[in-house]
Amino acid sequence: MTAYDAIADWYETTFLTARHDDPLDIGAALRELLGSGSGPCLELGCGTGVHAGTVRELGRTPLGIDVSAGMLRHAAARLPVARGDAEALPVATGSVPTVVAVMVHTDMPAYPAVLREAARVLAPGGVFVHVGVHPCFCGGFADRSDERAVVIRPGYRDPGWTTASWTDRGLRDKVGAAHLPLPALFHAVLDAGLTFERFAEGGKPTPTVLSWRARKPSRHLSNPAILG
Ligand SMILES: C[S@@+](CC[C@H](N)C(=O)[O-])C[C@H]1O[C@@H](n2cnc3c(N)ncnc32)[C@H](O)[C@@H]1O
Structure with missing residues (x-):
C-alpha cells in the first residue's frame, strides 16, 4: 500500500477537478517542452493518467508507470500502464525516445536516482521533460496563504521531507513531499548525463511550477580534444 493509494479517489475527483483549467500551466509546459513527435512516451509517476491526452495530441504514444495501484486504477482507462518503481524501471536500456515526469519529483525522495534511470532507458538523442513544483517558491518553507505575497521562511536550503503545508487542500499535508534546493535539482540532471x-x-x-526539457547526448565523444 502506498501513500497515494489512500487518496487516489480524492486526487481524481477533487484535486484534479480544481486544476481543470490548468491554472499552474502544467499542461501548457508539457505541450511546449515536449512538442510534436512520434513513438512511445514513458510517463514516470503517471498517477491517474491525466496527461495522456496531451501526449497523444502531440502525436506520441503515452505509456505510464506508477507505484500506486490506486492511482493506476484510474489511469488504466486513459493509457497503457504498468505498476513499477521509477528508480528501477522495467524498461530496456536505450529503448524509448521520450520520458516525462510531471509533478512527481517532490514525491520521489530519490529523484537523482530516478533521473539516472530516465537517462538509462532513453535512446541516444532522446528527450526528458520535467514539470514540477518550483523549488524556490513552494515547499514547507513557503507560505502561500496570502495570494498577494509568498512568505519564504527558513528552510529552502535544507533538503528533506515534510508534511508541513500552508493549506489542507493540497498534497503535502496528506502524503508529504520532498524538497531539493535548485542547485541540487539541476546538478542531479547534469549528473545523470542529460x-x-x-x-x-x-x-x-x-511561479508555482518549474519545468525543463533535457536531452541524452546522441553520442559520447571519446576524444573531446578533437574539438580544439
Ligand atoms: C502528485 S502525483 C502526480 C501524478 C501525475 N503525474 C499528475 O501530474 O497528475 C505523484 C505520483 O507519483 C507516484 N510515485 C511516487 N513515487 C514513485 C516511484 N518511486 N515510482 C513511480 N511512481 C511514483 C505516486 O504514486 C503518484 O501517483
Whole structure:
C-alpha cells in the first residue's frame, strides 16, 4: 500500500477537478517542452493518467508507470500502464525516445536516482521533460496563504521531507513531499548525463511550477580534444 493509494479517489475527483483549467500551466509546459513527435512516451509517476491526452495530441504514444495501484486504477482507462518503481524501471536500456515526469519529483525522495534511470532507458538523442513544483517558491518553507505575497521562511536550503503545508487542500499535508534546493535539482540532471535545452515557469503571479526539457547526448565523444 502506498501513500497515494489512500487518496487516489480524492486526487481524481477533487484535486484534479480544481486544476481543470490548468491554472499552474502544467499542461501548457508539457505541450511546449515536449512538442510534436512520434513513438512511445514513458510517463514516470503517471498517477491517474491525466496527461495522456496531451501526449497523444502531440502525436506520441503515452505509456505510464506508477507505484500506486490506486492511482493506476484510474489511469488504466486513459493509457497503457504498468505498476513499477521509477528508480528501477522495467524498461530496456536505450529503448524509448521520450520520458516525462510531471509533478512527481517532490514525491520521489530519490529523484537523482530516478533521473539516472530516465537517462538509462532513453535512446541516444532522446528527450526528458520535467514539470514540477518550483523549488524556490513552494515547499514547507513557503507560505502561500496570502495570494498577494509568498512568505519564504527558513528552510529552502535544507533538503528533506515534510508534511508541513500552508493549506489542507493540497498534497503535502496528506502524503508529504520532498524538497531539493535548485542547485541540487539541476546538478542531479547534469549528473545523470542529460543536457538542459529549455526552461519554463508556470502559475501566477509568483511561479508555482518549474519545468525543463533535457536531452541524452546522441553520442559520447571519446576524444573531446578533437574539438580544439
Ligand atoms: C502528485 S502525483 C502526480 C501524478 C501525475 N503525474 C499528475 O501530474 O497528475 C505523484 C505520483 O507519483 C507516484 N510515485 C511516487 N513515487 C514513485 C516511484 N518511486 N515510482 C513511480 N511512481 C511514483 C505516486 O504514486 C503518484 O501517483
